[in-house]
Amino acid sequence: MNNTQPKFIITKEGTLRLGNVKRHCELLKAGESCIGGGYYSLDYITHRLLLSGASSEYGEPAWELIERLKVSPFYKGLEIVYSSWDSWKEEFPVSDRMEIIYE
Numbered sequence: 001m002n003n004t005q006p007k008f009i010i011t012k013e014g015t016l017r018l019g020n021v022k023r024h025c026e027l028l029k030a031g032e033s034c035i036g037g038g039y040y041s042l043d044y045i046t047h048r049l050l051l052s053g054a055s056s057e058y059g060e061p062a063w064e065l066i067e068r069l070k071v072s073p074f075y076k077g078l079e080i081v082y083s084s085w086d087s088w089k090e091e092f093p094v095s096d097r098m099e100i101i102y103e
Contacts, residue, residue, distance in 0.1 A: 003022050004020045004021055004022050005020065005021070005022075005039060006018065006019075006020050006039060006040050006041060007019065007020075007021055007024050007027065007037060007038070007039055007040070007055070008027070008037050008038060008039070008040045008051055009024050009027045009028065009034050009036070009037035009055065009058065010034065010035050010036050010037065010061045010062075010063075010066070010069070011028070011032045011033065011034060011035070012032070012033045012034070012035050012065070013032070013070070014066040014067075014068055014069055014070055015032075015069075015070040016069055016070065016071045016072075016080075018040050018072075023057065024037045024055040024056070024057045024058055025057055034055075034057075034058045035058070035061060035062040035065050035066070036054070036055060036058050036059050036060050036061030036062050037054070037055035037057070037058050037061065038051055038052055038053035038054050038055055038060065038061065038082075039051070039052050039053045040052070042078070046079075047077065047078050047079060048078055048079045048080070048081055049075050049078045049079070049080045049081070050081055050083070051080065051081065051082040051083070051094070052082065052083045052084070052085065053083075053084070053085045054084070054085065060084060061082065063082070063092060063094070063097075063098070066098070067098065067099065068098055068099035068100070068101055069094065069098050069099070069100050069101065070101045070102075070103055071100055071101070071102055071103075072102070072103075073102040073103070075102075076102045079093075079095045080094040080095045080100065081093055081094060081095070082094055
């Protein structure tokens with residue numbers, strides 16, 4: 001049985017890493033630390049990378065700890081948006097509020 005899901009993390013260095021994994025920690029490379037994560041999906045109709053929720057290991061992304069986000073060039077041209085599972089929190093327009101670096 002394959003229990004993998006599309007998950008993401010944000011490293012302390014500001015790298016967005018996505019993958020289909022069982023646990024968020026599988027997305028970390030040796031020596032890296034994580035400032036949060038969650039789940040992702042791609043909306044090809046609206047050209048958006050949708051990030052949501054929280055990692056059971058690292059919690060919600062701590063966006064306030066980074067000024068720029070390093071993203072794979074594969075996602076260039078997509079608007080990046082984060083939605084908390086807390087209904088009282090507003091959607092966070094990552095692309096509008098942060099400098100995005102594609103590398």
